[in-house]
Amino acid sequence: MLACPASFFNPESIRDRQAGMTDNVVLLMNSLVIIREIKESDAEEFLNLCNRIDAETPYMMFESGERPTTIEDQRGEIKDILSRDNQTILIAEKGNQLIGYLAAYGGRYKRNRQTVYIVAGILQGFTSQGVGTRLFEQIEEWAKKRKIHRLDLTVMVHNETALALYRKIGFAIEGRKKHSLFINDSYVDEYWMAKLLTY
Numbered sequence: 092m093l094a095c096p097a098s099f100f101n102p103e104s105i106r107d108r109q110a111g112m113t114d115n116v117v118l119l120m121n122s123l124v125i126i127r128e129i130k131e132s133d134a135e136e137f138l139n140l141c142n143r144i145d146a147e148t149p150y151m152m153f154e155s156g157e158r159p160t161t162i163e164d165q166r167g168e169i170k171d172i173l174s175r176d177n178q179t180i181l182i183a184e185k186g187n188q189l190i191g192y193l194a195a196y197g198g199r200y201k202r203n204r205q206t207v208y209i210v211a212g213i214l215q216g217f218t219s220q221g222v223g224t225r226l227f228e229q230i231e232e233w234a235k236k237r238k239i240h241r242l243d244l245t246v247m248v249h250n251e252t253a254l255a256l257y258r259k260i261g262f263a264i265e266g267r268k269k270h271s272l273f274i275n276d277s278y279v280d281e282y283w284m285a286k287l288l289t290y
């Protein structure tokens with residue numbers, strides 16, 4: 092896995108946004124993957140990506156076809172997310188295709204605005220190639236620029252790949268949510284995991 096300066100590949104694509112967010116081009120398995128912040132104009136492709144991931148994996152919240160969002164709803168949701176400094180969605184793009192995302196939802200109030208809840212998903216054909224690791228590295232960099240202190244997430248206890256990733260990058264299990272989900276006629280437990288960022 093090799094991190095390359097984005098400007099070497101596509102100077103026009105670099106957007107030095109208010110908080111210093113730049114596109115990040117990485118070489119993964121011999122192909123270029125761009126990791127960048129979502130834009131409202133990504134709404135349709137992003138919705139398609141989420142629908143595909145929901146259908147491919149049993150580990151997301153939505154079951155296949157359950158996600159209610161229309162493209163307009165999706166555009167509105169992206170706008171709402173980007174309207175606050177403590178939340179964002181990072182997307183991974185290969186060629187012209189979106190292949191994965193990491194959404195970070197920030198607390199709304201003074202007392203929890205330094206806490207961010209994370210959801211991540213990658214198309215099955217692009218898992219286990221380092222994309223998840225890069226998305227988490229990028230969100231940590233983004234979070235540190237905003238003095239965010241706590242990254243939160245939940246994960247099904249049998250999701251071995253996700254657990255391995257979260258442990259590898261420093262998330263700790265804080266508790267077990269017994270029977271928090273109901274999937275295929277069975278109750279499923281989740282772990283609460285978190286990583287505290289220090290400065």
Ligand SMILES: CC(C)(COP(=O)(O)OP(=O)(O)OC[C@H]1O[C@@H](n2cnc3c(N)ncnc32)[C@H](O)[C@@H]1OP(=O)(O)O)[C@@H](O)C(=O)NCCC(=O)NCCS
Nearest residue numbers: 148150212213218219220221222223224246252253255256
């Ligand atoms: C979980 C997910 C986000 C991880 O992203 P990824 O790009 O596949 O992960 P990476 O390739 O960066 O690998 C990260 C670590 O996960 C572990 N891992 C990756 N693939 C694995 C596999 N097939 N089996 C076991 N562990 C695996 C390894 O520890 C790896 O670290 P290493 O490469 O240094 O050994 C992704 O697989 C995914 O979207 N899965 C389906 C949806 C999902 O589970 N989302 C999370 C819900 S909480």
